[in-house]
Amino acid sequence: xPRSSDRVTIHDxxxxxxxxxxxxxxxxxHPTRVRPETLERVQAAIAELGYQPSSSAQSLRxxxxxxxxxxxxxxxxxxxxxxxxxxxxxxxxxAAEHGSHMVPFGSPGDRPMVxxxxxxxxxxxxxxxxxxxxxxxxxxxxxxxENGIPFASFGRVWDDPTFTGxxxxxxxxxxxxxxxxxxxxxxxxxxxxxxxxxxxxxxxxRAGWAAGCARTGVAPGPEESCDQDLDDARAAARRLLxxxxxxxxxxxxxxxxxxxxxxxxxxxxxxxxxxxxxVGFDGSDTALMHHLTTVEQPxxxxxxxxxxxxxxxxxxxxxxxxxxxxxxxxxxxDSTSARSRSR
Amino acid sequence: xPRSSDRVTIHDxxxxxxxxxxxxxxxxxHPTRVRPETLERVQAAIAELGYQPSSSAQSLRxxxxxxxxxxxxxxxxxxxxxxxxxxxxxxxxxAAEHGSHMVPFGSPGDRPMVxxxxxxxxxxxxxxxxxxxxxxxxxxxxxxxENGIPFASFGRVWDDPTFTGxxxxxxxxxxxxxxxxxxxxxxxxxxxxxxxxxxxxxxxxRAGWAAGCARTGVAPGPEESCDQDLDDARAAARRLLxxxxxxxxxxxxxxxxxxxxxxxxxxxxxxxxxxxxxVGFDGSDTALMHHLTTVEQPxxxxxxxxxxxxxxxxxxxxxxxxxxxxxxxxxxxDSTSARSRSR
Numbered sequence: 001x002p003r004s005s006d007r008v009t010i011h012d013x014x015x016x017x018x019x020x021x022x023x024x025x026x027x028x029x030h031p032t033r034v035r036p037e038t039l040e041r042v043q044a045a046i047a048e049l050g051y052q053p054s055s056s057a058q059s060l061r062x063x064x065x066x067x068x069x070x071x072x073x074x075x076x077x078x079x080x081x082x083x084x085x086x087x088x089x090x091x092x093x094x095a096a097e098h099g100s101h102m103v104p105f106g107s108p109g110d111r112p113m114v115x116x117x118x119x120x121x122x123x124x125x126x127x128x129x130x131x132x133x134x135x136x137x138x139x140x141x142x143x144x145x146e147n148g149i150p151f152a153s154f155g156r157v158w159d160d161p162t163f164t165g166x167x168x169x170x171x172x173x174x175x176x177x178x179x180x181x182x183x184x185x186x187x188x189x190x191x192x193x194x195x196x197x198x199x200x201x202x203x204x205x206r207a208g209w210a211a212g213c214a215r216t217g218v219a220p221g222p223e224e225s226c227d228q229d230l231d232d233a234r235a236a237a238r239r240l241l242x243x244x245x246x247x248x249x250x251x252x253x254x255x256x257x258x259x260x261x262x263x264x265x266x267x268x269x270x271x272x273x274x275x276x277x278x279v280g281f282d283g284s285d286t287a288l289m290h291h292l293t294t295v296e297q298p299x300x301x302x303x304x305x306x307x308x309x310x311x312x313x314x315x316x317x318x319x320x321x322x323x324x325x326x327x328x329x330x331x332x333x334d335s336t337s338a339r340s341r342s343r
Numbered sequence: 344x345p346r347s348s349d350r351v352t353i354h355d356x357x358x359x360x361x362x363x364x365x366x367x368x369x370x371x372x373h374p375t376r377v378r379p380e381t382l383e384r385v386q387a388a389i390a391e392l393g394y395q396p397s398s399s400a401q402s403l404r405x406x407x408x409x410x411x412x413x414x415x416x417x418x419x420x421x422x423x424x425x426x427x428x429x430x431x432x433x434x435x436x437x438a439a440e441h442g443s444h445m446v447p448f449g450s451p452g453d454r455p456m457v458x459x460x461x462x463x464x465x466x467x468x469x470x471x472x473x474x475x476x477x478x479x480x481x482x483x484x485x486x487x488x489e490n491g492i493p494f495a496s497f498g499r500v501w502d503d504p505t506f507t508g509x510x511x512x513x514x515x516x517x518x519x520x521x522x523x524x525x526x527x528x529x530x531x532x533x534x535x536x537x538x539x540x541x542x543x544x545x546x547x548x549r550a551g552w553a554a555g556c557a558r559t560g561v562a563p564g565p566e567e568s569c570d571q572d573l574d575d576a577r578a579a580a581r582r583l584l585x586x587x588x589x590x591x592x593x594x595x596x597x598x599x600x601x602x603x604x605x606x607x608x609x610x611x612x613x614x615x616x617x618x619x620x621x622v623g624f625d626g627s628d629t630a631l632m633h634h635l636t637t638v639e640q641p642x643x644x645x646x647x648x649x650x651x652x653x654x655x656x657x658x659x660x661x662x663x664x665x666x667x668x669x670x671x672x673x674x675x676x677d678s679t680s681a682r683s684r685s686r
Contacts, residue, residue, distance in 0.1 A: 051465075263609060
């Protein structure tokens, strides 16, 4: 592999590009803060001179790895988690602007455990972690806190209401907006296909549906629950369909559940949207591929806010007074359409 | 954030755990080479003493970042690429054993371009790259070669037949095995749903289907082609279904195409597998979720072999005489089943 060219320094690059050393440094660490024409000129000088900044030397000086660890157990098949992969994509894309980069890592086993975090931290590969999908009894937040390791969470840390370093999506607002969308289109009643009660995320989304019906005055339709699994969702959708009228809609707790309803409608000879309306939740590839109306999680915005939280933590700034609850966005597909009687 | 404890050294850890310094070093960089009980003892000593090895200092000495860059443009929604996310998962899991870690990064735009690679290399964040999905006219392999940057490819580098640093899956063997599976089960004829001719990967998979029919003596069924898109696949599947008998099967170039056929079978009131057999390709989450029989890409094995190639390149060892063509594995789902007349 090529060796670092010891003779070419940041001074040489600055001189060649007729800019300050600080500008060269900005190009390397915060390229978006530099004007495009300057960026181009400095990058050309870097290429011409063969300048290779040593990030190792830089991070040794700052005592930083410049990296953030993200566990990716949920990337594998059968994870039924359609958010983690695009979220990692958003993080990787936004990290450069924060002068950092992502290091994904895995732990053996199905559930996220602290072992993988411990190994990453022991090797000093990262300065901080991003955790996701915390749940009651999750050992990670307490372990990270106890060891003084900076972290931020995608999703509230349910076991520690005092921890404010989280970014979450307002699930209830999302299902509420889904109900309002169906009411606007003229659906007669709006049912709900959700997860069994007891999961905090699921209960939140269900509450948003119920509140949405009350607020808009649309009749609450039938309700069923199932696990986050396509077969279960199809079985629950079959039960739902028996009680659904031709101008009813169903708001679902996830795109996977909406897909189950989609399949049962197909099997019943009905294209989703033409009679029964379907709204999913997540804005996942599944929803886009099947043209499902869905409630999209603003992943780029979530990634940015999480990286801001880590910037603050690493700079020693205090945690914010409260977590960040971001608004999801209704993404219109073909699985909902205006009822003739409504126009 | 906690500061590195300057007073605790690797000697202290070795003494506390009653092992050599080399063993402590192995625990940090190659934990799988250490016996479990030793690993546990050393990790306990690290935790008790609060020892924090500086990977920055280590990599400065070795002139290495210890990291491998992987572009993840294809992680986003609408990518229609179901292999990249689990492949990144496999890489992240296997990298620790190779003493390295993955740094995913993105480039603006749809097509992989060299800009993102250039920025990563300029910042010295990585020692090497893994590229995937190369295609005719892809500027990346030539750029990496010209700049002497170590890389390995998941998929043959079609523009440079002399480059042997690749690992690929034997697509023709996979579709051939799919035909043999259908012939074994007693399907009367085996059709094909593929991509338009001209893509090297697609042509390879189609050739495997044709050769499989010739080899097993099963009748080749009807054939259709479409883009890697669910709507297109459904339209092509509708055309296919008009020509398919009740005991025919269809081998597909991807799981997305198989999903299109699955949906059309549902819409026609037929559960996939009960009459028409369906075999996908990729072993993706889509196939698992829909219980499709599929040809699985051995992603862990591919990740291991690619990391071996990079280890060799970074150690200055010569490239292998030829690329590695790995065998995919047929994964049996519910979308194929034994024909009554065959038993």
